[in-house]
Amino acid sequence: MPAFLEIPALDIFSDDGENLSSTIQLLLVMTVLSLAPGILILMTCFTRIIIVLGFVRSGLATQQMPPNQVLIGLALFMTFFIMAPVFAEVNEEALQPLFDGDMSQEEAFEAAADPMKEFMAEHTRENDLALFMGYAGEERPESLDDVPLTALVPAFAISELKTAFQIGFMIFVPFLVIDMVIASVLMSMGMMMLPPVMISLPFKVLLFVMVDGWHLVVRSLLFSF
Structure with missing residues (x-):
């Protein structure tokens, strides 16, 4: 083979043949x-x-107020606040020993997965987990250690979706009542050409402010965990 067509060999192992080279480790980190x-x-x-x-924003019908950036930022910081004990345990049990060289990457991954699995299992419905375990042909787990992350993560996700929609329904009901009352009043006055949403929006915002809605919503979210 011509010299210009030769492909240089890539040694992905270090000299002892056990640990990946720093280049591959960097690739894994990325x-x-x-x-x-x-x-x-x-x-x-x-x-x-x-x-x-x-x-909450849909119930208020305020279009893009608050903006997506504000909602995502608030959700992120609330996530960090709620997950702080779990993240601290992951750092203490897995990251620090890994950085100090007292634990291999496989051991650190298993140690980091345990706190996350405990958190997810606490908020995962049994039937959701049974769905994925049954589809994968897995037997009924005797302990949390027997539950693979590949089944626990999607089960936790759909459990969270159901819980979020249940809370969202309870939030929507008061706003729906206001819309129905405003629409009935407008129809009784013969003002059928006037959009009820235009009239109900200030009342919904006023009600939400008077009951300190953001405080109640955030409080409910915090106590739901």
Whole structure:
């Protein structure tokens, strides 16, 4: 083969043949970082919080107020606040020993997965977990250690979706009542050409402010965990 067509060999192992080279380790770290948004969304309380906040904005019918950036920022900081004990345990049990060289990458991953699995299992419905365990042909787990993350993560995600929609329904009901009352009043006055939403919007905002709605919503989210 001509010299210019030769492909240089890539040694992905270090001299002892056991640990990956620093280049491959860096590639693995970048891969994990690229998956960080998905991990944040599906393995923490972020999903429930952002959906409930979206329901609040939809119920108020304020279009883009608050903006998406504000809702996402609030959801992120609430997620960090709620997950702080879990993240602290992951840092203490997995990250610090890994950085100090007292634990291998596989051991650190298993140690970091345990606190996350405990949090997710606490908020996962049994029938949702049974759905994925049954589809994968897995037997009924005797302990949390026997539950794989591949089944626990989607089960936790759909459990969070159901909980968020239940909370969103309760938030929507008062706003729906206001819309119905305003629409009935306008029809009784013969003002059928006037959009009820235009009249009900100030009343919904006024009611939400008077009952300190944001405080109640955030309080409910915090105590739901």
